[in-house]
Amino acid sequence: MAPVEAEQHPRTALALAAHDASGRVSPIRISRRDTGDDDVAIQILYCGICHSDLHTIKNEWKNANYPVVPGHEIAGLITEVGKNVKKFNVGDKVGVGCMVNTCQSCESCEEGHENHCSKIIFAYNSHDRDGTITYGGYSDMVVVNERFVIRFPDGVPLDKGAPLLCAGITVYNPMKYHGLDEPGKHIGVVGLGGLGHVAVKFAKAFGMRVTVISTSPEKREEAMETLGADAFVVSSDANQMKLGCSFRSLSMAVKGTMHGILNTASASMSMYAYLALLKPQGKMILLGLPEKPLQISAFSLVTGGKTLAGSCMGSIRDTQEMMDFAAKHGLVADVELIGTEEVNEAMERLAKGEVRYRFVIDVGNTLSAASLASSPVPAL
Ligand SMILES: NC(=O)C1=CN([C@@H]2O[C@H](COP(=O)(O)OP(=O)(O)OC[C@H]3O[C@@H](n4cnc5c(N)ncnc54)[C@H](OP(=O)(O)O)[C@@H]3O)[C@@H](O)[C@H]2O)C=CC1
């Protein structure tokens, strides 16, 4: 697909783009479309770094359309509204998550589950309706159809709220649709990263019993004392887990006790030991999208009549509901705020699991012509 033509889209924006699979980004000047009748223009102030950004820029999913401008946890202020826009005004605090358009006419769209539309247009690395590739939130501004914009409720700060636009809805959605939002039920959270830590927070807000299953023993204290998890199981005895036939590394006390598990691991694993944590008829919901296939034995599911399901983001309606729920419960992400110049180091740390628990780029203060004045910024 041809890159954006300056003549077609004269408005330019500053951005960080990956040009190859090195996992690194660098400043670039991109084009953004003019604000259409149904669009809003947003000054981006913060953008979270999701592990999907890293999978994509490293081309782990084999679908990168370079240059890739990642970012789908976008928070900022409306600077312009198109003439048909009804929901928003200039100055509103808003967010944009993983999708920026869908067909709006298929069964999924009509049922309000547009996150399952086969013509979904993702916030970045996706073919837009005009044939260009979408660019995400590692940028100082974006233009989005108002239907795909979320209002930040009062009390939810833009920096700590930005990760809710992807991580938040991705964990809230399966809790809501799989009955894993009921007080007293026991839920497991595999992987204490960006998704996992907000999963613990939502589950506690729903009044559930929460066990974290983690490869990182050093996260135990914080998981239990700060995030409020009730139990913490270390799964880092990697040899045992890979063999897939031993529970010596897992606490026998939690075996067969969980109504559901949200699996947020970004890497492949043998599912055997994890599925054994479920009660009969329990549900394992896959959220992580590792590069390599998972290993699973039919016996793990058939015995006990267990369900293995997947869940992909959430609808716009559910995202707004999740944000309002977060506001009501004072629920925000734990973030490490970083500058534009720290993004490459952050990507390396994210790959090693060294973040507590979401990097958020301070776009508003660190991505400007002035801040990049020392080096020339190439244009696409
Ligand atoms: N389904 C959807 O709609 C969405 C999917 N995703 C996907 O979800 C995944 C998680 O994203 P995010 O939370 O941002 O990533 P993070 O890197 O923040 O967290 C992932 C966590 O997975 C755990 N982990 C890593 N390797 C392994 C392993 N080999 N075995 C078990 N656990 C492991 C680590 O937790 P610990 O140290 O506790 O073990 C790590 O912190 C990614 O694959 C991402 O692409 C993201 C957004 C939406």
Ligand SMILES: O=C/C=C/c1ccc(O)c(O)c1
């Ligand atoms: O971070 C969210 C990504 C979700 C996603 C789901 C499905 C798919 O094909 C993707 O490329 C991304």
